[in-house]
Amino acid sequence: MTTADLTLYYAPRTRAFTALWLLEELGEDYVLESFDLSTGRHKQPDYLALNPMGKVPMVVDRGRAVPEIGAIAIYLADLYAEGGLAPGADDPKRPDYLRWIFFASAIIEPALGEKLFGWTPAPSSLAWGSFDEMVRVATDGVSQGDWLLGETFSAADILVGAGLRFGMMFGALPTDGPIADYVARCTSREAFKRALAIDEREGERFSPQASSEVEAGEDDGGNS
Ligand SMILES: N[C@@H](CCC(=O)N[C@@H](CS)C(=O)NCC(=O)O)C(=O)O
Incomplete structure (x- = not known):
């Protein structure tokens, strides 16, 4: 290492x-x-x-x-x-920040699995509720302002934005509406574009053929 x-x-x-x-x-x-x-x-x-x-x-x-x-x-x-990506421990926005960080891994990820793999949900006994509940809460969250915490971009937007983009890329989420608008705000950031260029470069380095297949199906590159 x-x-x-x-x-x-x-x-x-x-x-x-x-x-x-x-x-x-x-x-x-x-x-x-x-x-x-x-x-x-x-x-x-x-x-x-x-x-x-x-x-x-x-x-x-x-x-x-x-x-x-x-x-x-x-x-x-x-x-x-x-x-500037995290509200401090005593910042009033900290609880919401943490809620969205955990929302990405604990709720978006498995809810997309439910949708994409056709699992049968039992909302009250599953940690992520259901795909529909995830979409309802995420839509509300991304409709409050440009970012999840309002006007301040945070690491929570990176995790939630990446998760929702993943859902769009695989056809689980619609390509228009509040979630798509939010993902577009995320992907228009300069840091996102730099990361995507690095990802494409690395993908091409290891697997040129797969890269051209991804480009054929995706406008902005594919990440899973
Ligand atoms: N719970 C992990 C999941 C990461 C994950 O799913 N990584 C996948 C890449 S898409 C992976 O490493 N897969 C390779 C494998 O499991 O062999 C996280 O949130 O960081």
Whole structure:
């Protein structure tokens, strides 16, 4: 494993894109350890010792491993508070910020799985309620202002924006309406565009053919 101060373990065209966008928004120096998932790098013993789930993304900061996108977002946005991506611990917006960070991993992700894989929901006994409930709450959240916390962009927008974009790309969410408008605000950010260019470059490096297939089906590149 690398000994650099801040390293992102990354695979192009995956959910790791969310962490890349976060780092581009923060503007801190980082090392990109990029690999193709087909190499199995993320299942090697040294990687599993840091992230037993064997998934990307994972950030390693001065030897401290931080897997899971929610943990990565909270950790980095607080550590680099000058990046302005997180309300402070005592800020009145902090509870809503945390609610949306967890909403991304605990509710959007499985709710999209319900929709895309045709699971039969039992809303009161499932942690994410239902796909329809997720859409109702997300639509309300993205309709309050430009961003989830109002006029201030935060790390919560990166996680929720990436999750909703993922849902749109795979046909689970409509390509117009409040959610699509919000995703368009997210993807028009300069940091998002930089991250997408990096993702496309890395994807092309490992798998040129897959890249051209993705471009044929997507206007703005595909990440899963
Ligand atoms: N719970 C993880 C999920 C990350 C995830 O699903 N990563 C996928 C990439 S899309 C992965 O690493 N898949 C490879 C594998 O499981 O072998 C997070 O939120 O960070």
